[in-house]
Amino acid sequence: MDDKENVSLLSNVSSINVPANESATKEIAENAGEFGVKVEPTAKRKYYVVDKQTEAEERREAALNQMRYLLSLCDKYSELYKKTLSTENSKQLKHPKQINKFTHTLGKEDIEGIQSELKNKPKAQAGKDLDITEYLTYFQNGKLHPYQVEGVSWLYTLFMNGTNGILADEMGLGKTVQIIALICVLLERNVPGPFLIVAPLSTIPNWASEFKRFAPEVPVVVLYGKTESRQENMPKMFRKYIIGALHTYPVVITSYQVPVMESSKFLRMRWKYIIVDEGHRIKNHKSQLALKLREFKSENRIILTGTPLQNNMMELWALLNFLLPTFFNDMETFTELFLMEDIQNEGQLIKQEESNNLVSKIHKVLTPFMLRRLKKDVLIDMVPKKELLVYCPMSDLQLKLYQSVIDNNFAILTDKKEEEE
Structure with missing residues (x-):
């Protein structure tokens, strides 16, 4: 040495x-x-x-220098993805060093991996935008709202450009329906599965019923519940189905727990899409679910959430790591660059407004591949909600029980008051 x-x-x-x-x-x-x-x-x-x-001043200056450096990287990340999403064709990326100076953070293998993935994506139509409404043959028994058509088009654009994304529409705007429509478009465009949808246990019946309602021809396998039920349906996950002229693996709908318990089986598949419903569940990068999902082989990933992004840097990193593992693959380096330990434990070396600006820049990194709409913006013709309060009298039994509780409490209060006197 x-x-x-x-x-x-x-x-x-x-x-x-x-x-x-x-x-x-x-x-x-x-x-x-x-x-x-x-x-x-x-x-x-x-x-x-x-x-x-x-000395505090020297540490603060060093922290600010680190922060400015990474903020410049964030701008470059954002520029790269905006450039990628704005192109009409899924062209192979030039060597990133010719596009952005920040690419010294990427190794040769990373660059070649990005180029290979984009090269293997199906080509977008040249000279015109794709009208996804022409590819909704398998989407039946319903019609998409204009904003939902826009959402499906946005999701398909991400797919064509080899980019993952976050659909963050407000609750009630039909994120489930938009995902079903996206899968229908992909199948009609001869893009086979398998598609993995990981959702909260309480929403799985709704996912299954919505597929049955709007896409009855799309093969769906539901995996949750007791071990016997899962083992009975598990072989269906590896089976190919025929839809139209396409041979495809099915859509697999499962709970948060099953991929953890049955990870070895899920690892055998190369998923076309991994879709995480209520994606804030993977904001904890150390959770078993987040760890397992990152291990699964997938070409594309989508996060669904009705909750706006929070200002917690580690939660943002977990999302970035899930969506952009090529760029954000080392949490320790990410933490060091943002000097989070100093921010949290060393007396706020970076001013609060500067810290807020830093978080807003990270949100900016996510902006090119995040779509969020609110009801007040897209459902302007929706009838205002009316509330009608109906008071129901208690039954005889309810009244008797209620009165006994009141009498008992009154006796206790009376005894306590007498003791104090």
């Missing part, structure tokens, strides 16, 4: 005493400035005392 390597080890210590008469130590001291380390000789014991620059 040479002297400069020795110095690099000092960057994580607050102080160290070394003999002053050793030539190697003197050379270390001379080079220490490169690592933000101060070196001061102590005359009495002939030792050098090496101290980190811990």
Whole structure:
């Protein structure tokens, strides 16, 4: 190990005493400035005392420099994805170094992986936008609202450009129906499954009934419940079905628990899509569900959520990691770049407004592949809600029970008052 390597080890210590008469130590001291380390000789014991620059102003300036650097990266990420989504054709990316300077963070294998994925995507129609309403043959017994057509078109654009996304429409705007319509479009465009939908246990019957209602020809396998039921339906997940002229694997609807318990079986599939309903459940990157879903092989990923993005940096990283694992694959590096430990534990070295600005920039990174609409914006013709309060009298039994509770409480209160007197 040479002297400069020795110095690099000092960057994580607050102080160290070394003999002053050793030539190697003197050379270390001379080079220490490169690592933000101060070196001061102590005359009495002939030792050098090496101290980190811990002054608040210096730490704050270093934190701000790190923050400015990563914010510039966020702008570059956003520019890259806006450029990708705006193109009419799914063209192969040029070498990212020709597009953005930030790509020194990407290795050669990462770049080749991105290029390969985009190259293998089906080509978009040249010279005109795709009208997805022409590809809804399998979507029956209903008609999409204009904003839902826009949502499905947006999701399909993400697919054509090899990009994952977040559909964050307000609750009640039909995220389930839009996903069903997207799958119908993909199947009609000869894009086979399998498609994995991971949803809360309470919503699985609704997912199944909505598929049966709007896409009765689409093969669906529901996996949840007791072990016997799951084992009975599990083989259906690996079976190919015929829809039109296409041979496809089915849509698999399952709960949060099943992919954890049956992970070995899910790992055998290469999923065309992994769709996570109520995606805030994977904001905890250490949860079993988040860990397992990141292990599964998938070409595309969609998060559904009716909850706006929060200002928690680690939750944002978990979403970025799930959607963009090529770029955001190291939480420790992400944390260090954002100096979150300093922000949380070192007395707010970065001002609150600067921290808020930083979070808003991360939201900006997500903007190109997040779609959120509100009812007040897209359902302007919806009749205002009316509330009618109907008071129901208690039955004889209810009245008797209610009165007994009142009498009992009154007796207790009376006894307590007498004791106090």
